[in-house]
Amino acid sequence: MSVFAVEYVYAADTEEGRDTHRAAHREWLKGFVNEGRLLASGPYADGSGALLLFTAGSEAALLEELKQDPFNMQNFVSGLRVTEWKPVTGAFADYA
Template identity: 65%
Template sequence: MSIFAVEYVYAEGSAAGRDEFRPSHRAWLGQYAEAGRLLASGPYVDGSGALLLFTAESEEALLEELKQDPFNTHGFVAGKRVSEWSPVIGLLNQYT
């Protein structure tokens, strides 16, 4: 398994919708956290987006899974960047 950093850029004017669907978004993320596949996630303080750290077999497989995120299915994510990441120092280096 590889680690991927996923950066969401939230759609302009989507704050109210994100507030409404945040419980389902967090429940969706929770299933990956419980399975040990979501290492960390959280919004940027400025409200522009979020960072999610996932393990996955491939970028393609992760992109398919991300399509099911309620924030994506409801159009609250205007853009995303997925990068394979290799932690060298710190708590997450155990995954490499």
């Protein structure tokens, strides 16, 4: 498994919708936490997006899974960037 940094950019004027669907979004994320595949996630302090650290077999497989995120299904994410990441020190180094 590889580690991937996923960056979400939230679409303009979606804060209310994200508030409404946040519980479903977090429940979806919880499944990955329970599998040990979501290492960390959270919104940027300025509210413009979020960073999520996943493990996955491939970028293509992860992209397919991300389509099921309620935030993506509701078109709250206007930009998405997935980058394979190789942590060498710190809490996530064991995943490299």
